[in-house]
Amino acid sequence: MNYGKYKFEQAKKEKEAKKKQKSFEIKELRVTPNIEEHDFGFKSKNARKFLTEGNKVKITVRFRGREVNNSKAGELVLNKFIEDLEDIATVEKSPKLEGRNMFTILSKKADK
Helix, strand or coil: CHHHHHHHHHHHHHHHHHCCCCCEEEEEECCCCCHHHHHHHHHHHHHHHHHHHCCCEEEEECCCHHHEEEEEHHHHHHHHHHHHHHHHEEEEEEEEEEEEEEEEEEEEEECC
């Protein structure tokens, strides 16, 4: 077997393996702890769309000023998102506070 044919076969195998890979993005939604009902519905609808497209969704609650002292409000917002999207999403990372941001990561439920 000559070297050119060998390189061609290897490239063909790599290309075939690449086709079978599943790629996804992490889409981020930023909200505040005192989000209004209409805004929540709009963000929730976008998150649902991202999940059905096969992407993961990172929901971030940004605290400004003294809001960080009442981080419970941010956790309630994240839990409301989790509850609203539980029919199509699973929690990959539970709500966690890092600095002035609290976030959670949701991914699409596995198909059965």
